[in-house]
Amino acid sequence: MAVADSHDTHDDHHDLYDHGEFIAHHFDSAEQQFDSGKLGIWLFLVTEILFFSGLFVAYTLYRTNHPEVFEQAHVFLNKYLGGLNTIVLLFSSLTMALGVRAAQLGRNKNCSIYILITMVCATMFLGVKAVEYSHKWDMGILVRSAFNLTYTHPTPTTEIGKALHISDYLVYLCVVPALLLAGFLVASVISKLIDKGTLAKFMIAMAITVSGYFLGVCIGIIFMNATEGETGSTHASVIAEQPLMLMASTQDDHAEDDHDDGHDHDDHDKAAADSNHEGEHADHEEHFGAHPADGGEASFDAHHPDPSTLSRDVGIFFSIYYCMTGLHAIHIIAGIIALAWLYWRSLLGHWRTDYFGPVDYVGLYWHLVDLIWIYLFPLLYLID
Amino acid sequence: MSDHHDDLPAFCHPVSTKLLFGVFFGLIALTIITVATSALGSALGMPPAFAFPLAMVIATMKAFLVCAFFMHMWWDKSFNVLAFLSSLLFVTLFIGMTMMDTGEYQPTIEAFDVNNLANVEVSE
Numbered sequence: 001m002a003v004a005d006s007h008d009t010h011d012d013h014h015d016l017y018d019h020g021e022f023i024a025h026h027f028d029s030a031e032q033q034f035d036s037g038k039l040g041i042w043l044f045l046v047t048e049i050l051f052f053s054g055l056f057v058a059y060t061l062y063r064t065n066h067p068e069v070f071e072q073a074h075v076f077l078n079k080y081l082g083g084l085n086t087i088v089l090l091f092s093s094l095t096m097a098l099g100v101r102a103a104q105l106g107r108n109k110n111c112s113i114y115i116l117i118t119m120v121c122a123t124m125f126l127g128v129k130a131v132e133y134s135h136k137w138d139m140g141i142l143v144r145s146a147f148n149l150t151y152t153h154p155t156p157t158t159e160i161g162k163a164l165h166i167s168d169y170l171v172y173l174c175v176v177p178a179l180l181l182a183g184f185l186v187a188s189v190i191s192k193l194i195d196k197g198t199l200a201k202f203m204i205a206m207a208i209t210v211s212g213y214f215l216g217v218c219i220g221i222i223f224m225n226a227t228e229g230e231t232g233s234t235h236a237s238v239i240a241e242q243p244l245m246l247m248a249s250t251q252d253d254h255a256e257d258d259h260d261d262g263h264d265h266d267d268h269d270k271a272a273a274d275s276n277h278e279g280e281h282a283d284h285e286e287h288f289g290a291h292p293a294d295g296g297e298a299s300f301d302a303h304h305p306d307p308s309t310l311s312r313d314v315g316i317f318f319s320i321y322y323c324m325t326g327l328h329a330i331h332i333i334a335g336i337i338a339l340a341w342l343y344w345r346s347l348l349g350h351w352r353t354d355y356f357g358p359v360d361y362v363g364l365y366w367h368l369v370d371l372i373w374i375y376l377f378p379l380l381y382l383i384d
Numbered sequence: 385m386s387d388h389h390d391d392l393p394a395f396c397h398p399v400s401t402k403l404l405f406g407v408f409f410g411l412i413a414l415t416i417i418t419v420a421t422s423a424l425g426s427a428l429g430m431p432p433a434f435a436f437p438l439a440m441v442i443a444t445m446k447a448f449l450v451c452a453f454f455m456h457m458w459w460d461k462s463f464n465v466l467a468f469l470s471s472l473l474f475v476t477l478f479i480g481m482t483m484m485d486t487g488e489y490q491p492t493i494e495a496f497d498v499n500n501l502a503n504v505e506v507s508e
Contacts, residue, residue: 031395035461042464046471053475057482065486083419087412094408097399097454104398354393360456367455374446377415378439382422 022355030354041361045368048331052372055324059379062316073317074383076141078132080227081220082381085128086373088216092121093370100363103346103356111359112346116205118366119339120212122332123177127216129329131224134169136318143322147315166221174217181210198347205343209336324376331369338362397459407453411446418442 027033063070099114140148153167161168188203342362345351351359392398418439425435452458457465 031393034395038461039464039467042467046467049471050474050478053478056475057479060479061482061486064483079419079422083415086415090408090411090415093411093450093454094404097404097407098401100456101398101401101404104392104396353391353396356396364455367450370454371447371450374450375443378418378422378443382418382435382439 022350034357034360037357037361041364045364048365048368052324052327055320055327056375059320059324062320066313066316069313069317070383073314073321074381076136076139076314076318077321077381078224078227079381081128081132081223082377084219084223085125086377088121088125088128089370089373092118092125093367095121096363096366099342100356100359103351103359104353106352106356108346108349108351111351112205112343115339115343115346115359116208119205119209119336119343120215122336122339123209123212124216124219126329126332127213127218128220128223129216129325130170130173130213131217131220134167134173135224137169138167141318142315144315144319147318149314170217174214177210177213181207181214184210201347202344206340209340321380324380328369328372328376331372335362335366335369338365397456399453399456403453407449410449414442414446414449 023030023033027036095114095117099111099118102108102110102114136142138153140150142148156162156166156168156171158168158171160166161171184203184207188200188207191199191203339362342359345358421430421438421442422435425432425438430438451468457468
């Protein structure tokens with residue numbers, strides 16, 4: 001691949017049709033190449049949607065059959081952190097769209113700035129996600145097989161965790177980004193010393209990108225503390241106020257197995273399932289009222305819920321939650337790598353009004369990742 | 385709408401920054417609405433059965449904005465749009481077919497007697 005000059009090619013508009021350095025020889029024209037690439041990326045996005053749809057099937061099945069579990073599980077998710085992440089991701093979509101526009105107009109410098117902002121937003125998203133994940137892991141909210149809810153935060157054992165009052169898991173999740181940050185800073189200094197200007201610029205941008213992760217972690221912690229309080233989190237207080245909330249419905253499952261099976265599995269109609277769901281909800285309300293008054297039933301200890309029924313119910317929700325958000329996070333990481341490649345090519349000044357395909361294609365992928373989050377957010381966080 | 389640039393090749397349609405920012409603020413507004421209805425919905429007297437469809441309608445409106453304008457689908461070749469929409473058709477089929485099948489093994493589950501495993505009839 002030929003290397004173009006590293007200046008902004010904004011001024012080179014006039015001679016764009018006479019040389020097509022990035023037009024592959026098997027294409028007749030820049031337009032044919034662009035259209036082929038675009039069809040290709042759309043087909044890839046179709047496979048991505050179908051890939052995610054498997055998880056949406058798992059979600060739909062479990063939610064229609066066990067709506068009460070979703071009622072319980074949602075108290076463990078912080079909708080304000082989820083909302084913050086949604087806004088960060090939407091903003092990154094805006095800067096990506098602006099980056100595509102800049103590339104279409106051949107404005108390489110603007111394009112590189114927009115792509116850098118997009119990458120920083122992406123790592124910020126991951127930082128906030130790390131705070132959310134570590135908070136849950138701390139409390140033993142894990143996938144079905146490892147689910148072990150403790151309701152309390154263990155005291156950190158690592159030195160950094162103790163010093164900053166953060167979860168050990170968060171410290172572990174920051175190890176790789178910290179190493180990457182150090183690596184990129186060293187690389188930028190070395191490339192500066194050996195007089196590789198563009199490479200130094202790229203490495204500094206990557207260091208900025210990775211620091212976005214730590215910015216996300218800080219914002220996530222601040223948000224978490226602001227919305228859940230230093231000691232008692234929302235869910236802890238909900239559980240403290242209504243200690244039977246989780247138990248009431250797990251007990252329902254035992255006591256009303258026949259009743260449950262009767263309505264949950266025979267109704268395929270969504271509306272019917274919804275109305276049942278309301279009915280169950282009403283049942284639970286009665287339980288809440290009834291149990292504290294009669295001191296709870298003998299077989300049931302409010303302070304030590306049976307972990308096996310808890311894990312069966314809420315654990316499966318969190319298996320689905322971790323699969324969906326985890327797969328989404330993997331897509332974000334892949335997106336960052338693709339964006340870094342675009343950033344490098346923007347620095348080299350590759351984009352022209354007849355050659356901006358890669359930016360457009362990665363942009364489409366990035367918007368799809370955003371699109372999936374648009375659905376994940378209300379499905380997982382906004383259950384009420 | 386796209387900016388009109390005479391000197392651009394036919395396949396290059398930059399979207400005006402005004403439109404992009406407009407779409408972004410629309411998306412933010414919808415996000416705030418969906419969080420607000422979720423947090424305050426029951427307080428405002430919204431029936432609980434209404435919350436889920438409302439959240440999905442808002443999400444679909446957001447998805448439309450992203451697809452149409454950020455992903456340039458509004459100006460894209462109709463074949464690409466068709467490919468994308470066909471994926472939604474297959475997702476619907478996937479979820480729909482699976483949902484129709486969920487009750488398939490229910491009689492077996494109901495016949496399963498946990499307290500007396502010796503009595504379980506193994507049905508083919």
